[in-house]
Amino acid sequence: MLTIRHFTKSYKGGKKAVDDLNLVVEKGDIYGFIGHNGAGKTTTIRSVVGVLDFEEGDIEIDGISIKKDPVACKRVTAYIPDNPDLYDHLTGIQYLNFIGDLYSVSKTDRERLIKQYGDAFQITASLGNLISSYSHGMKQKLAIISALIHQPKLLVLDEPFVGLDPQAAHTLKAIMADLCRNGSAIFFSTHVLDVAEKLCNKIAIIKAGRLITYGKTEDVKGDHSLEDVFLELIDND
Numbered sequence: 001m002l003t004i005r006h007f008t009k010s011y012k013g014g015k016k017a018v019d020d021l022n023l024v025v026e027k028g029d030i031y032g033f034i035g036h037n038g039a040g041k042t043t044t045i046r047s048v049v050g051v052l053d054f055e056e057g058d059i060e061i062d063g064i065s066i067k068k069d070p071v072a073c074k075r076v077t078a079y080i081p082d083n084p085d086l087y088d089h090l091t092g093i094q095y096l097n098f099i100g101d102l103y104s105v106s107k108t109d110r111e112r113l114i115k116q117y118g119d120a121f122q123i124t125a126s127l128g129n130l131i132s133s134y135s136h137g138m139k140q141k142l143a144i145i146s147a148l149i150h151q152p153k154l155l156v157l158d159e160p161f162v163g164l165d166p167q168a169a170h171t172l173k174a175i176m177a178d179l180c181r182n183g184s185a186i187f188f189s190t191h192v193l194d195v196a197e198k199l200c201n202k203i204a205i206i207k208a209g210r211l212i213t214y215g216k217t218e219d220v221k222g223d224h225s226l227e228d229v230f231l232e233l234i235d236n237d
């Protein structure tokens with residue numbers, strides 16, 4: 001579903017933020033992307049979703065190169081950034097309908113999914129209110145619902161659990177598992193290693209722009225906790 005080949009990205013005047021990264025996310029995978037601050041996670045994620053240009057390598061989504069046909073790639077991808085920037089002057093429901101229109105979601109699917117996810121995140125009663133009146137967590141829930149209503153083949157999330165209350169985090173984990181059981185793929189960054197360990201079937205660890213290990217969670221962590229493996233790799237590699 002997502003293939004990253006020899007991906008390399010430098011910012012103007014800086015060293016390589018990501019250097020020769022290769023990764024494959026298959027249908028049904030929940031792939032956790034972990035690394036210390038500044039390791040290159042957001043740079044990779046923003047390039048995968050077509051927000052950031054890159055000079056070397058290629059990224060394919062569902063077999064299509066993001067460089068050759070970015071619109072086709074975006075049509076099947078949903079992206080939830082770490083700090084979603086929504087339209088404050090719209091109500092929650094207006095925003096969801098705007099996204100539904102962009103992705104040509106039918107009226108029936110739209111109503112069903114907004115009800116399903118709105119109820120799951122306990123935000124249905126607030127959807128008629130202006131986004132400017134929402135708390136940070138409510139904005140994050142709205143961004144998540146807007147990503148889910150177009151039923152993406154690939155869901156990409158940057159630090160999705162930061163700012164969510166425990167109940168919302170629990171709901172999101174259940175939805176992520178459900179999506180992947182139904183054949184979508186998820187690629188997400190996180191610093192919450194115990195969540196990554198429980199939720200992800202695959203893990204990649206990045207350090208200073210280079211992947212230092214990746215693969216099935218049980219192979220990456222062996223008999224140890226993911227936290228122990230991560231700390232050891234980050235210290236010793």
Ligand SMILES: Nc1ncnc2c1ncn2[C@@H]1O[C@H](COP(=O)(O)OP(=O)(O)OP(=O)(O)O)[C@@H](O)[C@H]1O
Nearest residue numbers: 011012014017035036037038039040041042043044
């Ligand atoms: N707009 C930018 N201009 C210049 N350098 C940047 C820019 N954005 C990121 N970088 C640099 O690229 C490297 C990777 O940053 P990135 O944001 O991808 O890390 P990250 O793994 O997402 O970190 P965090 O966990 O703190 O969010 C860092 O050295 C950072 O300073």
